[in-house]
Amino acid sequence: MKTKGETRASDVHTRMRADILSCELKPGDKLRFEALKDRYDVSFSTLREALARLSAESLVVSEGQRGFVVAPVSIADLKDLTNARVLLEREVLRLSMEYGDDKWEADILASYHRMDRLQTRLGAHYYFDEEWARLHGAFHRSLVCACKSPVLLDMRLHLFDRANRYRRMSSQFRTKWRPKDVEHKAIMDATLDREPEALDLIGRHIRETTENVIEFAGHLFVQDEVTASVV
């Protein structure tokens, strides 16, 4: 995060991004400039810059000269996202297990502890919590951040965020909860022990989450629609 040179535009970009990922701006919503200008208290041009950035991140889609829309969600998109995530996440975890040093291991233990403590405190409702989502993201990042590949890490984070939008959409419909989270612990232990099994665990973890999302929130998504790729 930039602490000093934070421009108005990048600030709006960050806030809109958060609003889209947390589904405060719902998929498919039309983004009218007048309303957004009011909401974020900035001018047309500044908004336009933020929307252009989000558009390049495929969080909003621009429809020619007909304005911007929050990127739609679909089962096809979620499945596609999931497959891509498994591919990338396995690779960055493999590389991290190869290159990771003492500091890496310590960071993993620390971020797991933070996540686990909050989870215990919140009980079954952790899944709704903003702060838990942040710590969960930080834990997963700590697992793979030793892979020495900025390119892969950027792509991974990008996909993680996009997938997180689906997870949050499903959270309010969820009725099945694990009493205690054992998955993350197992992934961490296998990773720290450099067991190749960790790769399968992380892959299964991602796929299971996706299956749950589809089970509980699949009715919210468009079935056939495929998010257009700009080719």
Next chain:
Amino acid sequence: MKTKGETRASDVHTRMRADILSCELKPGDKLRFEALKDRYDVSFSTLREALARLSAESLVVSEGQRGFVVAPVSIADLKDLTNARVLLEREVLRLSMEYGDDKWEADILASYHRMDRLQTRLGAHYYFDEEWARLHGAFHRSLVCACKSPVLLDMRLHLFDRANRYRRMSSQFRTKWRPKDVEHKAIMDATLDREPEALDLIGRHIRETTENVIEFAGHLFVQDEVTASVV
């Protein structure tokens, strides 16, 4: 390509993108608004939108409130890019070989033929040619476009373009040429025959290109600098 709803901003974005990828705007160049306004004949806001898009594509980097710079090049970045490309390219090729139908095969043959014909016509200088670069890109895309994963295809194209910038930078210093291009033919044949060997061939193809780029143009790149990732 949009033929109708082409806005001024997306047009400038496209042209600047091309200028960066073809190294007409050199890596590290400071992008001053006054000069760009003159060059592309547009206003501040329009430029700003295009730059924001390019920034999200990591083709330009924004330095807080100190303007924009064409993304720098480095050996570390090229190697990182190469590894990521091999991972993705193998996967989309594998999937395409699984899902590809008759039309896919026909498109591969057609785009190979177009590339091969131009190469024969141009002789050893094909490597400099803009049109050949386009046909080369189209051939590689045709190999993998049956993979049914918009997410992976977008990421692949993104990395391909970024790597292409390095290839073009090296072309003017190149002294070693293959008399006849046999690599692409071999990749195509193995792909159409659904031989798993195709995956290794494409991986080796990418790595060899990178090695040549480093051999002939390595002196142009910054050694240590690592392109900062926005995390």
Next chain:
DNA sequence: ATCCAGTAGATTTGCGAAATTTTTCCTGTC
């Protein structure tokens, strides 16, 4: 009743001037 065309209203896009920030360069002091 349906379809097409033309017009009014709403929305987006583009522009250049003002405000803010960074950089440069000059001056005075240690």
Next chain:
DNA sequence: GACAGGAAAAATTTCGCAAATCTACTGGAT
């Protein structure tokens, strides 16, 4: 001679308005 302080200059960022474009609605003809 080097270094900090400060003011002028240059560049970037932001803003509100005018022009272009799209959407919706009304009215008339088939």
